[in-house]
Amino acid sequence: MEPPPSERARAALDSARAPDARKAAQVFVAQVGRDAAFQLEACVHCGLCAEACHFHLVTGDPRYTPVYKLWPMIKAYQRERAPFASLKRLLGVAPPESTAQALADWSELLYDSCNLCGRCTLACPMGIDIAGLVRQAREGMSAAGFAPPDLYEAAGRALETGSAMGVRWPALKRQIELQEKDTGLKVPVDVEGADYLVVLSSMEIIGFAEIIGALARIFHRAGVSWTLPSAGFEATNVGVQIGSREVAAVLLSRIVDAAERLKVKYVISPECGHAYSALRWEGPNLIGRPYSFKVVQIVELLDQLVREGRLRTRGKDARRLTFHDPCQIVRRGGVSQAPRRLMDGVSGRFVEMPASGAASFCCGGGGGVSAIHRAEKLRFAAFECKKRQVDATGAEALVTSCSNCRNVLEEAIEQYGMTLPVLGLTELVAQYLEPERPRP
Amino acid sequence: MTPTDLLELARGPALWASLAVLVLGSLWRVAAIWRLGAAPDLSEPRSTRLLAGAMRGIFGRMIPRKEIGRSGRLGALNGYLYHVGLAVIVFGYLPHIGFIERLAGLAWPPLPGPVVYFAVGLTFVALFIALMERLADPVRRLLSGFDDYFSWFVVILPCATGMIAINVSYPAGAAPPPLDPLPLAIHLLSAELLFVWLPFGKLAHAFLVLASRGVTGAALERKGAAL
Structure with missing residues (x-):
């Protein structure tokens, strides 16, 4: 009898304790299906992807060329699965298998220096989804013990506590109580039959809990039926970041269980880029079936409520504001116009960064990089590209719709001695809600 | 073996053998990739216009995004030069059209000779720039291996041997003399070497690029993401 998914996920993490290059090669090869193979086979080694990667741009290090980060997976594929692999092995011209030492060295390239931001995908003239392939290559690295220790620990913590940061229900309950006191509104918890289920990222719960109050005010004003779950409230998915389908599926299934238990129609993906990627796009494939509910990104929902006239704002922020595009929501997720319409609604002086939208630079912390302690110096260096974009706007405040971006931006801004507040878009909208009319 | 014998070999058995390798090798490569299969995507699509996405992927990627890759633009421009140059040489030069007509029964009006000769010169320069870039640029050097070179x-x-093959002087206004069989045979054999190598190395991007751009275009369109 097959063990339950949570035990399989735990076993997958445990088995990764002893680094195993052969296992890495096997998992690399198993990742390469038809679409990935067409892409890997089409690379002409033009190097144009390097021009898109902030890690390469700031360091000049050719090893940070995005497609080069895939080398171990490409070599394993060419050796074992590519069309002429048998012939090449027979002739002795197949690439040698990567050693454990080489893969340990490669961990920096596939994790520390890649945010899965997808700017390289946009740049590739051959149409290779390099970021998507790095996500797949991480499966091999994590299964075989070559992922960063910080991410293994975070994954273990997420399996055990429900959150990569160890946030449990009592901590969220306390934050809810504080927000209820602050707003005078009741935050619905475990309400069966609500239309919308709100899930949060631990970063929001710990660092930006005002989002709960903001949502309460917005949904109260728009007349939205919603609830938070006491179990399955964590939206971030470290399984996707480390590259472990087993871990990712378990974490994702907790949200699915909550949504199905409470019979909601929609699950709201919060202000977290990778949560959106995990919940909206990877989720059904991780659990092996379509959802019984729809997933909507919070910014999409707010935009919809405004356009339907259910949500009205009054007044505008007078500061010069600019918007940081979270990669997984905008470039990779297709939610690009909604945040701009919302910005226009609450900002009198909204100014776009150069190369904003799909081609914008990552904050440097996506893809799990912000959780990798050893990558901190490189992450701050990579922020230089974002800094140039921000500086060009002369903005007095930076707005974004991802709590991880927000945290990473705040840290980098402090590191660079900048004096720029970073605001959450949902909170900004809540701040400019039209005052409630007294009921007749 | 006389030069004429060599030319007969290049025009006959060597040509057919190289074309067989080209066609069968290419088919094998595509079929072997195709049979790897693809799992269905169970997420709810934002867009179902996947064919349109694939087409946008295929054609849209012909033009680099202006926001990305400032220093890569010379390389990109150079890439256009030798791709267009090679297309002009292969499909615009009268003897090549005749060659294709003998093989496939298809023909079209040729480009004027000077245009083709200009394209040859441009292609030569562009290909040497590409090689210099590959050797001098740390990124390209790191990525490059035997297949690239x-x-x-x-x-x-074939560009070089072709130029040598037609390098025959004759009085102005006179009809060009028949080509010398030895350089022509070498030119044909060099083209046949290209045919034989194409399915196995990176030159297969000539057809794989369509699949690569297409699958990515469709996948990104499905999400409503930037193409």
Whole structure:
């Protein structure tokens, strides 16, 4: 009898304790299906992807060329699965298998220096989804013990506590109580039959809990039926970041269980880029079936409520504001116009960064990089590209719709001695809600 | 073996053998990739216009995004030069059209000779710039291996041998004399080397690029993401 998914996920993490290059090669090869193979086979080694990667741009290090980060997976594929692999092995011209030492060295390239931001995908003239392939290559690295220790620990913590940061229900309950006191509104918890289920990222719960109050005010004003779950409230998915389908599926299934238990129609993906990627796009494939509910990104929902006239704002922020595009929501997720319409609604002086939208630079912390302690110096260096974009706007405040971006931006801004507040878009909208009319 | 014998070999058995390798090798490569299969995507699509996405992927990627890759633009421009140059040489030069007509029964009006000769010169320069970039640029040097350099060689070789083959002087206004069989045989054999190598190395991007751009275009369109 097959063990339950949570035990399989735990076993997958445990088995990764002893680094195993052969296992890495096997998992690399198993990742390469038809679409990935067409892409890997089409690379002409033009190097144009390097021009898109902030890690390469700031360091000049050719090893940070995005497609080069895939080398171990490409070599394993060419050796074992590519069309002429048998012939090449027979002739002795197949690439040698990567050693454990080489893969340990490669961990920096596939994790520390890649945010899965997808700017390289946009740049590739051959149409290779390099970021998507790095996500797949991480499966091999994590299964075989070559992922960063910080991410293994975070994954273990997420399996055990429900959150990569160890946030449990009592901590969220306390934050809810504080927000209820602050707003005078009741935050619905475990309400069966609500239309919308709100899930949060631990970063929001710990660092930006005002989002709960903001949502309460917005949904109260728009007349939205919603609830938070006491179990399955964590939206971030470290399984996707480390590259472990087993871990990712378990974490994702907790949200699915909550949504199905409470019979909601929609699950709201919060202000977290990778949560959106995990919940909206990877989720059904991780659990092996379509959802019984729809997933909507919070910014999409707010935009919809405004356009339907259910949500009205009054007044505008007078500061010069600019918007940081979270990669997984905008470039990779297709939610690009909604945040701009919302910005226009609450900002009198909204100014776009150069190369904003799909081609914008990552904050440097996506893809799990912000959780990798050893990558901190490189992450701050990579922020230089974002800094140039921000500086060009002369903005007095930076707005974004991802709590991880927000945290990473705040840290980098402090590191660079900048004096720029970073605001959450949902909170900004809540701040400019039209005052409630007294009921007749 | 006389030069005439060599030319007969190049025009006959060697040509057919190389074309067989080209066609069968290419089919094998595509079929072997195709049979790897693809799992269905169970997420709810934002867009179902996947064919349109694939087409946008295929054609849209012909033009680099202006926001990305400032220093890569010379390389991108150079890439256009030798791709267009090679297309002009292969499909615009009268003897090549005659060659294709004998093989496939298809023909079209040729480009004027000077245009083709200009394209040859431009292609030569562009290919050498590409090689210099590959050797001098740390990124390209790191990415490059035998396939890159050998593929470059088998592309430039027919260009060079072709120029040598037609390098015959004759009085102005007179009809050009028949080509010398030895250089012509070498030119044909060098083109046949390209045919034989194409399915196995990176030159197969000539057809794989369509699949690569297409699957990515469709996948990104499905999400409503930037193409």
